[in-house]
Amino acid sequence: MEDLVGHHCGLFGIYNAPDAAAKTFLGLFALQHRGQESAGVVVSDGKKIRSKKGMGLVTEVFHERDLAEMPGHMAIGHVRYSTTGSSRLTNVQPLVIDYSHGLIAVAHNGNLVNARTLRDEYEAYGSIFQTSTDSEVIVHLLARPEHSGRKEGIGHCLKLIKGAYSFLFMTRDRLVAARDPQGFRPLVIGRIVTPGQLGTIGEGYVIASETCALDQVGARFDREIEPGEIVTIDADGVRSSKFAKPEEIKPAHCMFEHVYFARPDSRIFGDSVHDVRIALGERLAVEHPAKADVVFSVPDSGNVAAIGFSRKSGITLDTGFIRNHYVGRSFIKPAQIERETVVDMKFNVVRSVVEGKRCVVVEDSLVRGTTFRKQARILRQAGAKEIHLRISCPPIRNPCYYGIDFPDRVQLIANNKSVEEIRDFLGVDSLGFLSVEGLLSAVTQPTKNYCNACWTGKYPVAPVDSMDKYGMESV
Ligand code: 5GP
Numbered sequence: 405m406e407d408l409v410g411h412h413c414g415l416f417g418i419y420n421a422p423d424a425a426a427k428t429f430l431g432l433f434a435l436q437h438r439g440q441e442s443a444g445v446v447v448s449d450g451k452k453i454r455s456k457k458g459m460g461l462v463t464e465v466f467h468e469r470d471l472a473e474m475p476g477h478m479a480i481g482h483v484r485y486s487t488t489g490s491s492r493l494t495n496v497q498p499l500v501i502d503y504s505h506g507l508i509a510v511a512h513n514g515n516l517v518n519a520r521t522l523r524d525e526y527e528a529y530g531s532i533f534q535t536s537t538d539s540e541v542i543v544h545l546l547a548r549p550e551h552s553g554r555k556e557g558i559g560h561c562l563k564l565i566k567g568a569y570s571f572l573f574m575t576r577d578r579l580v581a582a583r584d585p586q587g588f589r590p591l592v593i594g595r596i597v598t599p600g601q602l603g604t605i606g607e608g609y610v611i612a613s614e615t616c617a618l619d620q621v622g623a624r625f626d627r628e629i630e631p632g633e634i635v636t637i638d639a640d641g642v643r644s645s646k647f648a649k650p651e652e653i654k655p656a657h658c659m660f661e662h663v664y665f666a667r668p669d670s671r672i673f674g675d676s677v678h679d680v681r682i683a684l685g686e687r688l689a690v691e692h693p694a695k696a697d698v699v700f701s702v703p704d705s706g707n708v709a710a711i712g713f714s715r716k717s718g719i720t721l722d723t724g725f726i727r728n729h730y731v732g733r734s735f736i737k738p739a740q741i742e743r744e745t746v747v748d749m750k751f752n753v754v755r756s757v758v759e760g761k762r763c764v765v766v767e768d769s770l771v772r773g774t775t776f777r778k779q780a781r782i783l784r785q786a787g788a789k790e791i792h793l794r795i796s797c798p799p800i801r802n803p804c805y806y807g808i809d810f811p812d813r814v815q816l817i818a819n820n821k822s823v824e825e826i827r828d829f830l831g832v833d834s835l836g837f838l839s840v841e842g843l844l845s846a847v848t849q850p851t852k853n854y855c856n857a858c859w860t861g862k863y864p865v866a867p868v869d870s871m872d873k874y875g876m877e878s879v
Pocket residue numbers: 664705767768769770771772773774775776808809810
């Protein structure tokens with residue numbers, strides 16, 4: 405049976421802006437780091453819903469004329485992260501489905517942990533699924549007569565799904581945003597001044613995965629959508645309610661968003677991503693000091709933590725690696741080009757920075773470890789005297805069920821190797837991972853409000869579906 409596709413993704417929605425599709429294009433562009441595999445925009449002018457979706461980067465999918473052909477004052481959009489084997493146009497979001505109450509568009513960020521179970525159940529009763537995404541389950545839930553007649557509608561269906569979800573829904577005249585009771589993935593709301601539409605005052609609303617997308621369209625950050633909250637925006641204004649019971653709301657924000665995934669110029673979970681990464685780097689310098697001549701990052705993911713490491717240690721910060729930004733993530737390598745050559749294509753060493761030097765290299769995380777192994781080699785070739793690798797998070801030993809695309813457990817380098825074995829494998833002089841306590845010292849919310857399962861194995865929401873992929877039994 406085919407695995408359902410989970411994903412990390414970026415969401416953007418806008419209400420009451422005359423150029424909604426163009427703004428959504430811009431918002432998605434700012435969220436491109438959250439997904440490069442596909443992009444889609446669905447727009448409504450209050451009567452008609454139009455959509456355009458495609459594989460590739462936002463700028464590859466949308467051209468000026470597409471946006472001109474998408475009139476409307478409200479829109480939602482989605483960018484999706486690349487995962488192997490799942491690249492299909494039918495999976496591209498937002499999904500647009502015609503159900504008993506009309507057209508509804510859905511965009512999802514996160515990964516549901518009971519989607520397979522629900523899907524099997526519905527298929528047994530004759531439901532026909534069109535995609536291989538976990539997200540489609542919500543549409544089938546909405547369409548069921550016992551749910552669709554209810555006043556609380558979407559909120560009622562959300563109670564039946566488990567796992568990580570930040571959702572945007574759009575009908576012809578309504579925008580709905582919701583976040584799971586753990587708030588695994590970020591979701592924020594802001595306001596935008598617009599020339600006005602629908603005869604209302606010139607204020608619109610923007611909902612996005614990260615605040616950097618609000619900045620991009622000139623919207624002002626208002627607040628985060630809260631865990632377990634559902635926000636409805638239509639001609640009657642904005643309404644908010646909690647669909648989850650108070651005792652079910654247990655924040656478990658993804659710490660890996662802070663470590664790697666989110667953009668440093670965003671605020672998520674109440675903190676500046678940049679400031680958190682600085683603190684991670686500073687703490688790393690305290691936990692794993694090194695006698696060295698220079699500090700530099702593996703760009704771009706290690707950049708901010710390297711600044712923190714340098715500040716705290718007093719070791720000069722420099723640029724040891726140059727990254728070629730023209731190797732897209734969707735880059736398809738010709739068969740004769742080795743995986744390692746792709747690393748070569750992406751990074752080169754600044755010889756004068758590393759030659760004869762004791763180098764501290766700061767990297768955000770090790771997943772398979774293959775990238776840095778190659779990077780260590782090119783550093784040596786460029787004359788680095790010592791390499792002290794510092795990782796601004798603990799060893800990743802466990803799969804993520806909530807939307808971060810880590811490989812199977814067996815492929816995680818820290819799953820089957822000790823720190824000393826990893827050091828040896830990478831070919832570095834010393835290796836230090838940040839501790840879990842160090843990680844949590846960098847954020848401001850109480851430590852119980854974060855998900856650290858990839859490091860600790862403590863899963864806030866039990867995975868319901870059989871996790872064969874991860875060599876686990878269903879629970
Ligand atoms: P690896 O150890 O697998 O060779 O590479 C790890 C590096 O990839 C990390 O330092 C981080 O910057 C980046 N990374 C971490 N998580 C992900 C992910 O889910 N997808 C991709 N493409 N890169 C990731």
